[in-house]
Amino acid sequence: MRYLFRLIFILFFIYTQSVFAQKKVPAKQKQTPATVSLTIDSAKWRSDNYIVNRDSAFINPYYALQKLTGGNKRFQQARSIHPRQDPALIKRLSDGQSPFATIVGCSDSRVSGEILFDQGFGDLFVARTAGQVMAEATYATIEYAYLMLGTKLVVVLGHSTCGAVNAAVKAPENPPGHIVALINAIKPAATTVKNMKGDKLENAVRQNVINQVYELRQLESVLSRAYEKGDLLIVGAVYNLASGKVEFLKETLENLPHTNYTKKDITGK
Ligand SMILES: [Zn+2]
Numbered sequence: 183m184r185y186l187f188r189l190i191f192i193l194f195f196i197y198t199q200s201v202f203a204q205k206k207v208p209a210k211q212k213q214t215p216a217t218v219s220l221t222i223d224s225a226k227w228r229s230d231n232y233i234v235n236r237d238s239a240f241i242n243p244y245y246a247l248q249k250l251t252g253g254n255k256r257f258q259q260a261r262s263i264h265p266r267q268d269p270a271l272i273k274r275l276s277d278g279q280s281p282f283a284t285i286v287g288c289s290d291s292r293v294s295g296e297i298l299f300d301q302g303f304g305d306l307f308v309a310r311t312a313g314q315v316m317a318e319a320t321y322a323t324i325e326y327a328y329l330m331l332g333t334k335l336v337v338v339l340g341h342s343t344c345g346a347v348n349a350a351v352k353a354p355e356n357p358p359g360h361i362v363a364l365i366n367a368i369k370p371a372a373t374t375v376k377n378m379k380g381d382k383l384e385n386a387v388r389q390n391v392i393n394q395v396y397e398l399r400q401l402e403s404v405l406s407r408a409y410e411k412g413d414l415l416i417v418g419a420v421y422n423l424a425s426g427k428v429e430f431l432k433e434t435l436e437n438l439p440h441t442n443y444t445k446k447d448i449t450g451k
Contacts, residue, residue, distance in 0.1 A: 231261070231263060232251075232252025232253070232255050232256060233252065234252055236249070239282040240280050240282040240333075240334075241334075242334070242443045243283075243334040243414070243415035243443060244415070244443050246282045246334065246335040247283075247337075247417065249282065249283075250299045250301075250335075250337065251428070253300035254299050254300070254428045256300045257297070257298050257299065257426055262297075262300040264300070265305075266301070267303060271303065272303055275303055275304045279304045279331060280331060280333075281304060281305055281306050281307040281327065281331060281333050282305060282306075282333065282334075283307070283333060283335040283336070283337055284306070284307045284308070284327040284328070284333050284336045284337070285308045285309070285339055286309050286310075286314050286316065286324065286336065286337070286338045286339065286394070287310050287314050287339040287340075288310060288312060288313055288339070288340065288341055288344055289310045289311055290344065292423055293310075293339065293341045293423075295308050295339065298421060298426065299428070307323075307327040307331065307333055309323045312345070312346040313340075313344055313345075313346030313364050313368050314338060314339065314390075314391075315363070315364050315368065316394065316397065321398075321401060321405075324336055324398065324405065325404045328404065328414055329404065334413065334414055335417075336398060336405075336415070336417070337417055337418070337419055338394045338395050338398070338416070338418045338434075339391075339420075339421060339428070340390055340391040341387070341420060341421040341423055342420065342422045342423050342424070343383065343387075344387050346364045347372070347386050347387050349361065349365050350364070350365045350367075350368035350369050350371070350372045350386065351372045351386050353365065353372070368386070371386050371389035371390035371392075372389075372390075374389050374393075387420060388431060391418035391420060391431060391434075392433050392434060394418065395418040395431075395434045398416050399416050411439070412438075412439045412440050412441030412443070413441075415441075415443075417430060417431070417434045417435060418431045418433075418434040
C-alpha cells in the first residue's frame with residue numbers, strides 16, 4: 183500500500199512539472215527568425231532605440247555623448263539591446279579596438295559602464311577606482327586611450343550615495359590602511375559644499391565629479407592641450423543608483439573650448 187501511494191505521488195509530481203514547463207515558455211521564443219530580421223536594425227527600429235552610428239561616435243565626441251545618453255535611456259526603460267556581444271564580433275575585436283568613450287568611474291559594483299550605458303565589447307575604455315579618485319596610472323590610462331586609440335570623449339562618472347565620498351564627508355579620525363588616500367582626494371569637494379543647501383552627500387558627489395573634470399582638463403601636458411584645442415571632450419556625470427539615470431552635469435557642458443565638432447546634437451540648439 184505504501185508503495186502504491188509513493189507511485190501515485192511520483193506520477194502526480196511528473197504531471198505537474200510538465201504542465202508548468204509548458205507554461206514557462208516565454209512569448210518571445212515563439213517569434214520566428216524571419217520576423218526578427220524584419221524589425222531589428224530598420225531605420226524606425228534604430229530611431230526608436232536611440233541608436234547612434236558607431237563610426238560617427240568615434241569620430242565626433244558629441245555623437246559619442248549622444249550614443250551614451252541613448253544607451254542609458256534604453257537601460258532606464260528596461261529596453262537594453264546588449265549590443266556587440268556576439269562571438270563573431272568578439273573574435274574580430276581581437277585584431278584591435280576603437281572605443282568611442284573613456285569612462286572614469288567608481289569601482290562600486292552597481293556602476294558598470296557597459297551595462298548602464300547599454301554598450302558592448304570594444305565600446306568603452308574604463309578606469310575605475312573608489313570615488314573615481316585618480317592617480318598617475320589613471321592619468322596614463324586616459325592619455326593612452328586618446329593618443330593610441332583615438333578616443334575623443336572622457337566621461338567622469340560619479341554616482342549617488344557613493345561610499346568613498348561619504349567617507350570624505352564624515353572624515354573619520356584614523357582611517358585604516360590606504361583609505362586615507364581616497365578621503366584626502368575627495369575632501370576638497372566635501373569642504374566646498376559644507377554650507378550648501380540640500381543633501382550634503384549628494385552635493386559632495388556632484389562637486390567631486392566637477393573637481394575631477396577640471397583636474398583632467400588642466401592635466402599637463404597631453405590632456406590639457408587636447409582639451410584646449412577642442413580635440414578632446416571631457417565632461418562629468420552622476421549616475422542615480424535607484425532610477426538608473428545618468429545625469430550629465432551642466433557645469434561641465436558649458437563654456438567648452440571652440441571645436442570643429444558640432445554640439446547641437448546634444449544640446450538641441
Ligand atoms: Zn562610489
